[in-house]
Amino acid sequence: QKEVEQDPGPLSVPEGAIVSLNCTYSNSAFQYFMWYRQYSRKGPELLMYTYSSGNKEDGRFTAQVDKSSKYISLFIRDSQPSDSATYLCASSSYDKIIFGKGTRLHILP
């Protein structure tokens, strides 16, 4: 079982919809969880960083971590065409960070 798993997509949704992106992880030692956005031919850009379980909101983005089920989510409200990108989840402990392979998201105008 891979330590962090993420559906590669692509996921296509109409503009204005709520987007839900998800990852699962297997290592109970992971305590830090991140979401990165990566545009084509660009480096990953940190979107959200959370510690342990719970929700964190930043504008249209909400990150959610459920450590009991080892499930990580990113919600995007009022999605825009500019949100079209690949989204990478990442989980880390004190000694390593594991990235998901990314979900390609297309927001249709």
Added chain:
Amino acid sequence: DAGITQSPRHKVTETGTPVTLRCHQTENHRYMYWYRQDPGHGLRLIHYSYGVKDTDKGEVSDGYSVSRSKTEDFLLTLESATSSQTSVYFCAISESGYGNTIYFGEGSWLTVV
């Protein structure tokens, strides 16, 4: 944006030639990393550094070496480039290692022909 500059941004080289990629940071972060990103594999750690002259291997270190003589610079060298090393390479920095936020550079696209 995190102050990370990678050079060169694009390079085409021949099999068997040495190649050096440079990462320069202006954040004075202690940790620096080199990743490669390939379709189907995602981001894979090549080498990392936890201080000047302190480096360690990642999961795909074969064929690569690194050096860090100054806090701000981290060099990745392909001693003898092979076609399997055609990839995009990302430098990343972190203030205090795993468990802290990691910021990525814009990438260096390398093609080995």
